[in-house]
Amino acid sequence: MDIAKRHTGKYTSLILAGFLLTAAATAVAQEDRKTKQTVAMSQQTYEKLTEVQELVEAKDYAGAENLLREMRGNERLSDYERAQIWNLTGYSYYLQERYSDAINAYEQVLRQPELPEALQLATLKTMAQLQFTVENYEAALSTVRRLMAAVPEPSADVYMLEGQALFQMNRYQEALKPIKTAVDMYRDQGQVPKENWLLLLRVIYFEMKDYDNMLAVVKELVQNYPKDSYILTLAGVYSELGDTKKQLALTEVLYEKGLLNTNSHITNLANLYLLHELPYKAAQVLDKGIKADIVEPNERNLRLLSQAWYTAREDAKAIPPLRRAAQLSEDGELYLRLTQSHINLKEWKDAAASARKAIQLGGLKRPDQAQIMLGMALFNQQQLDQARRAFEAASRDNRSARVAEQWINYVDSELKRKELMDQDVEYKERERDALLDALPQE
Numbered sequence: 001m002d003i004a005k006r007h008t009g010k011y012t013s014l015i016l017a018g019f020l021l022t023a024a025a026t027a028v029a030q031e032d033r034k035t036k037q038t039v040a041m042s043q044q045t046y047e048k049l050t051e052v053q054e055l056v057e058a059k060d061y062a063g064a065e066n067l068l069r070e071m072r073g074n075e076r077l078s079d080y081e082r083a084q085i086w087n088l089t090g091y092s093y094y095l096q097e098r099y100s101d102a103i104n105a106y107e108q109v110l111r112q113p114e115l116p117e118a119l120q121l122a123t124l125k126t127m128a129q130l131q132f133t134v135e136n137y138e139a140a141l142s143t144v145r146r147l148m149a150a151v152p153e154p155s156a157d158v159y160m161l162e163g164q165a166l167f168q169m170n171r172y173q174e175a176l177k178p179i180k181t182a183v184d185m186y187r188d189q190g191q192v193p194k195e196n197w198l199l200l201l202r203v204i205y206f207e208m209k210d211y212d213n214m215l216a217v218v219k220e221l222v223q224n225y226p227k228d229s230y231i232l233t234l235a236g237v238y239s240e241l242g243d244t245k246k247q248l249a250l251t252e253v254l255y256e257k258g259l260l261n262t263n264s265h266i267t268n269l270a271n272l273y274l275l276h277e278l279p280y281k282a283a284q285v286l287d288k289g290i291k292a293d294i295v296e297p298n299e300r301n302l303r304l305l306s307q308a309w310y311t312a313r314e315d316a317k318a319i320p321p322l323r324r325a326a327q328l329s330e331d332g333e334l335y336l337r338l339t340q341s342h343i344n345l346k347e348w349k350d351a352a353a354s355a356r357k358a359i360q361l362g363g364l365k366r367p368d369q370a371q372i373m374l375g376m377a378l379f380n381q382q383q384l385d386q387a388r389r390a391f392e393a394a395s396r397d398n399r400s401a402r403v404a405e406q407w408i409n410y411v412d413s414e415l416k417r418k419e420l421m422d423q424d425v426e427y428k429e430r431e432r433d434a435l436l437d438a439l440p441q442e
Helices: 008-021 043-057 061-072 079-095 099-111 117-133 137-150 156-168 172-188 195-207 211-224 228-240 244-256 263-275 279-291 299-311 315-328 333-344 348-361 367-379 384-395 401-438
Strands: none
Touching: 043 061, 043 079, 061 079, 079 099, 079 117, 099 117, 117 137, 117 156, 137 156, 156 172, 156 195, 172 195, 195 211, 211 228, 228 244, 244 263, 263 279, 263 299, 279 299, 299 315, 299 333, 315 333, 333 348, 333 367, 348 367, 367 384, 367 401, 384 401
């Protein structure tokens, strides 16, 4: 939260301006319509306050406190003089980061009767901001409302203070009205609303899940305070609204500018590419991100990379990341997907090894499919007996029973054909031997 008094020079000028507004010595300011004494300060008090000011600026806080304490003990002080003494006391405490003491000192300022309006309003605003500093938002809200009651038309800054206090207490619905009032007041005056005000309004709409209004605020931020982070936020709002095409367009621009440099940003872009059927681009950004040590090569990201290559029909490229992901996995599902990739490439030996690993690890949603794939890999290696056993295992699951039976019949026919061929070879060998035996002997 911004505190105006963090700028020491600016605050010092404010204090001195308050002193200089008073007449020197015992001069009295007169109102135009009333002959009532409003503010007065003796020459002695003025000089002592100036001395205190110099001690504070020199960071001699102990010396300043002693002199201020002495001054507060003077019973002949006017209300205005006492108010200014407490005012400078609060400022000294603030510089020492004794915020609670500073708040108490400003309360003393407000307790003085016949307080000039300008000093009263400035003190209330200062005290509210200090209460923000110590995170006493209830007290800050109370002080801001005292300030609003003291002026006929509160400024946009005052409305914003009220909204900030409510926001800090998570009272978003209540905070929306004063914050929006402050922003609208600036717009009505032809001014661009302050950046931090728009940011606060954006967060409130986000907390309320009002993404349509949030979109308008973020667009205003992009227009008036162009930053790449706001473009990324805008992409996120489009995501919440379900407009993933605009989300992808904005995210892609940021990526091409080299501004997406976190794991989540890159994987989010890859998922958007996959969503919009651009798997090759998804694979490229993931592969580049992993090689640049931006994307973590964990099971999830490796699986995503493999999926992208696989969907792009780049089976050979899909295998290495999928194998790494499978090695990190605790169940056999990824090994089963690896089996499918090997089958697509007709890498029967590797397919059989992956299928066996999947079955061994377990945790499969469809163990029957693992047995079917294993049987296919073994069949294509002419390991027919082992293939038949795999298909028999798959046939015990009703979901694969029909396919498994067809494979079993096919394997049996191949076994029979192989047996007949072996018999034919053996018969021909016997026939040849008989003919050789019948040849005349020399």
